[in-house]
Amino acid sequence: MSDKIDSGEILKSLGKYDLDISNFLPEHKGPKLVLNFNKISTISQVEGVILKGHEIENGVIADIIIKEGTVLEDPIHLCFGVNKETGLQEIFPRIIAEDNSSVTLQAHCSFPNAKNLIHKMFGHIYIGKNCKFVYNETHFHGYTGGATVAPVSYVYVGENSYFENNFFLTQGTIGRMKIQIDIYAFKDSIINSNVKAFGKNSLDSIRVRDAVFLEGENARSIIKMKAAAIGGGEVMMFGITEGNAANTTGHVDCTEIVKDRGSRCRAIPLIRATDESCHITHEASLGKVDSAQLNALMARGLDEDEATDLIIKNML
Amino acid sequence: MSSDVLLSVKDISILSEDRQCNIVDTISFDVMEGSIHSIIGPNGAGKSTLGYAIMGVYHPCSGKIFFKGKDITDLSITERAKRGITLAWQTPARFDGLSVYDYIGVGVKDKNLIEQRVREALEIVNLDPDVYIKRKVDANLSGGERKRIELASVIAMRPKLVILDEAEAGMDLIVLESFMDIFNKIKELGMTILLITHREDIGMVSDNSTLLWEGKVLVNGPFREVMLHYCEKAGLKQICNRTLFERFDQFINGIIKDET
Numbered sequence: 001m002s003d004k005i006d007s008g009e010i011l012k013s014l015g016k017y018d019l020d021i022s023n024f025l026p027e028h029k030g031p032k033l034v035l036n037f038n039k040i041s042t043i044s045q046v047e048g049v050i051l052k053g054h055e056i057e058n059g060v061i062a063d064i065i066i067k068e069g070t071v072l073e074d075p076i077h078l079c080f081g082v083n084k085e086t087g088l089q090e091i092f093p094r095i096i097a098e099d100n101s102s103v104t105l106q107a108h109c110s111f112p113n114a115k116n117l118i119h120k121m122f123g124h125i126y127i128g129k130n131c132k133f134v135y136n137e138t139h140f141h142g143y144t145g146g147a148t149v150a151p152v153s154y155v156y157v158g159e160n161s162y163f164e165n166n167f168f169l170t171q172g173t174i175g176r177m178k179i180q181i182d183i184y185a186f187k188d189s190i191i192n193s194n195v196k197a198f199g200k201n202s203l204d205s206i207r208v209r210d211a212v213f214l215e216g217e218n219a220r221s222i223i224k225m226k227a228a229a230i231g232g233g234e235v236m237m238f239g240i241t242e243g244n245a246a247n248t249t250g251h252v253d254c255t256e257i258v259k260d261r262g263s264r265c266r267a268i269p270l271i272r273a274t275d276e277s278c279h280i281t282h283e284a285s286l287g288k289v290d291s292a293q294l295n296a297l298m299a300r301g302l303d304e305d306e307a308t309d310l311i312i313k314n315m316l
Numbered sequence: 317m318s319s320d321v322l323l324s325v326k327d328i329s330i331l332s333e334d335r336q337c338n339i340v341d342t343i344s345f346d347v348m349e350g351s352i353h354s355i356i357g358p359n360g361a362g363k364s365t366l367g368y369a370i371m372g373v374y375h376p377c378s379g380k381i382f383f384k385g386k387d388i389t390d391l392s393i394t395e396r397a398k399r400g401i402t403l404a405w406q407t408p409a410r411f412d413g414l415s416v417y418d419y420i421g422v423g424v425k426d427k428n429l430i431e432q433r434v435r436e437a438l439e440i441v442n443l444d445p446d447v448y449i450k451r452k453v454d455a456n457l458s459g460g461e462r463k464r465i466e467l468a469s470v471i472a473m474r475p476k477l478v479i480l481d482e483a484e485a486g487m488d489l490i491v492l493e494s495f496m497d498i499f500n501k502i503k504e505l506g507m508t509i510l511l512i513t514h515r516e517d518i519g520m521v522s523d524n525s526t527l528l529w530e531g532k533v534l535v536n537g538p539f540r541e542v543m544l545h546y547c548e549k550a551g552l553k554q555i556c557n558r559t560l561f562e563r564f565d566q567f568i569n570g571i572i573k574d575e576t
Contacts, residue, residue, distance in 0.1 A: 226412070255412075290409065292405070292407075292409040293409040293411060295371075295373055295393060295405075295409075296405060296408065296409045297422060298392070298393040298394045298397065299371055299393055299397050299401075299402050299403050300397060300402060300422045300423030300469065300473055301394060301397040301398050301422075301423055301425070301473070302394065302422065303394045304394070310414070310418075310422070311411065311414075313413075314411060314412065314413035314414040314415075314418070315411075315412045315413050316413070
């Protein structure tokens with residue numbers, strides 16, 4: 001099952017995209033599960049974490065349990081890589097963070113050579129009471145635009161827990177991408193969800209649905225969605241927040257920049273309150289770069305294109 | 317101070333968006349190289365509009381703007397910046413993800429000098445470079461910090477003409493004192509300042525002033541003379557005589573004492 005050369009190759013392919021992967025290379029001792037296409041190439045565990053993988057016909061079931069009270073300084077690393085040009089990869093992560101645990105989970109999805117490659121994920125994350133759980137997912141799909149990627153995640157955040165989601169899709173060419181994350185927040189929990197996506201050309205079609213359901217009293221959430229579409233790329237952001245319990249507070253913030261002919265951005269914020277004590281808000285802006293920002297940079301000598309590129313690069 | 321004219325505004329007029337009136341009406345004045353020239357006047361007089369027109373944000377419907385003797389009326393903001401004009405905005409923009417270092421450094425032409433210029437500029441505006449360089453120019457900065465970073469960015473750029481649009485607005489009194497020093501430091505670095513303000517105590521640092529009133533120039537000249545007109549026009553002559561000019565004289569005497 002162990003195949004450190006392959007996992008190293010996949011990880012190093014991430015390095016092409018200016019990422020610091022030093023903490024995730026095979027020699028790093030932290031907990032990890034690394035796949036090469038539909039085979040498990042590396043699993044390593046640490047005390048307090050159970051990590052198991054089961055290979056299935058077109059993918060892998062990954063079970064992760066963070067035991068009660070476990071506090072990890074190193075992130076748990078999941079690397080779902082495919083060096084092949086074509087194929088189907090299906091991943092089923094089942095993650096449980098027991099009460100009073102604190103962990104960061106870093107997922108890298110790398111498909112550097114994709115021409116007709118499909119990656120699907122169907123994940124469940126169960127977070128207990130008084131936990132801190134940070135989930136970072138970063139994708140790299142090469143430059144050919146041949147990837148079709150469809151991750152779906154359901155997250156259940158227990159009482160008085162903090163869940164942070166950082167989903168970044170900004171490097172290389174994306175291809176077709178459809179992301180869905182539904183987060184159920186229970187009593188006194190806090191949700192901080194950040195999505196960044198960059199459609200760079202007409203091959204890129206990105207759809208993101210980021211939903212928070214505030215099911216427990218005093219639960220709070222913020223969804224921040226930032227996107228840019230240039231060169232004919234297309235991005236749609238669907239930000240949902242529902243306040244379904246007393247004193248819940250939520251906000252959806254969506255900023256999308258459009259540049260070049262044929263590029264398209266859409267934002268659909270959907271907010272709902274079913275209790276008079278809820279306070280749910282949204283804010284969205286789409287279109288060209290803010291003129292105050294443009295003028296500020298042009299007054300320092302940048303032309304409009306340079307200023308726009310700098311603003312997009314830093315926003316994402 | 318050089319006796320050369322750096323900026324010459326000739327009879328410019330700017331129409332309101334609804335094209336019903338002139339926000340700025342046939343304005344003319346000169347700014348001498350190496351000087352601090354203030355544009356003063358009440359709220360709504362057209363001061364900021366005039367500043368934005370010089371920067372190229374607004375374009376006049378008539379009249380010309382000359383910079384170092386060259387007509388720049390039709391040039392873009394970028395082209396004017398490349399010729400040596402910049403503006404510190406009254407309400408500076410905020411940028412997600414952009415570091416203070418990158419924002420201040422964006423106008424430095426020689427990329428080898430960026431770090432030196434950024435650090436030096438932050439020190440001039442009394443911000444610790446080690447604390448601020450990695451911070452972001454976003455909503456986490458206070459209004460005062462953002463204003464100082466805006467000043468630092470124009471200082472690092474080293475333009476020939478700096479337009480300061482109410483750089484002091486929203487500042488507390490303690491900070492205002494240091495702003496006088498910052499303006500003088502900018503002047504010492506060889507930059508000419510066009511200071512847009514409606515505060516007479518800030519205008520005191522200027523060598524010359526232009527008083528705008530309802531979009532027109534009432535008077536050009538030395539600051540004290542212009543202020544007299546301002547007070548007369550506003551019906552504040554007695555107050556001006558009692559308070560403003562006492563403070564003005566103290567200010568001038570203070571400078572004379574420092575120089576001796």
